[in-house]
Every structure is written in structure tokens, then in C-alpha cells.
Amino acid sequence: MPRVDVDLRIEVPPDAAWAAVVDVERYPECMESVDSVEVTERTDDRHRTTAWSVRLKGSLLHWTEAEVIDHEARRFSFEQISGDLGRFAGHWAVRAEPDGTSTVSLHADFDIGIPLLAEMLNPVAADALKENAGQMLAALEQRLLERTATP
Secondary structure (H helix, E strand, C coil), rough: CEEEEEEECCCCCCCHHHHHHHCHHHHHHCCCCEEEEEEHHHHHHHHEEEEEEECCEEEEEEEEEEEEEECCCEEEEEEEEEEEEEEEEEEEEEECCCCCCEEEEEEEEEEECHHHHHHHHHHHHHHHHHHHHHHHHHHHHCCCCCCHCCC
């Protein structure tokens, strides 16, 4: 199963980075490829369900995912419970760096769900997902830097 790993060092404190990462409903405001994210269920501070609509290389993907949020570890895990891919699961995380900045990570395992075409399409999809994840992290960084630059 293909895996996508993207890390980006961001020049903001970890708590600020974490607040932006976990606030998925605001992703469409700064991420061009994210059309919508809606929290559809919140059972407590650690568990929620979200519905996503994301553009990936000209295709519109929809899915619903279950998320488990660990504020102390600054990490939330997700797993698709319905949607366009055969499987989509992973996590977002924020790691504090010794200089007070942050590294934001997105890791995802996926399967396009078409066994006969998987060998051909999974590498293409992995490249597209990695590029998209990089763009998402860069947009998140830009939003955070703009926020900290405002007096």
C-alpha cells in the first residue's frame, strides 16, 4: 500500500502550529485544493467525524473520516470511513524543535481501490497526494506566518 510522508519546518511555536493543524474547518480558507471540510460529529474533545471535498489533479475526491485527536502529543489520526478511495488513513502531527519552531507532518497510507489498475495508478496517485500534501502544508505555513506578522 502506498504511503505519503510530508514534513515542513514552520517558523512558529508548536502550540500555534497545532491550533492551526487541528482547525480543519478553516483549511478551505487557505488551501486552494481543499473545497470544504465539515465536522459532522463530535463525540468529545478527542473524537470527531469530518467530511472532506478536495481537488487532486483535476479530480474531486470526497470522503468522511473518523479522527482521534491527542492534544498533548499534538497529533491527530484519521481513517476514511466512507469515500472515493479504497483506503485512506494516517495522521497529522506537530513536533516542537529545539529553537522553539515547529515541524508539521502529514503521513497517509492509501489504496485507490481498483485492484486491476493499482500497480499503474498507485504510484501516480502517491505523487499527486504528496504534491497536494506539500501544498497544503505550505498554505498552512503561510497562514500562520501572516497571523504572527500581524501586530
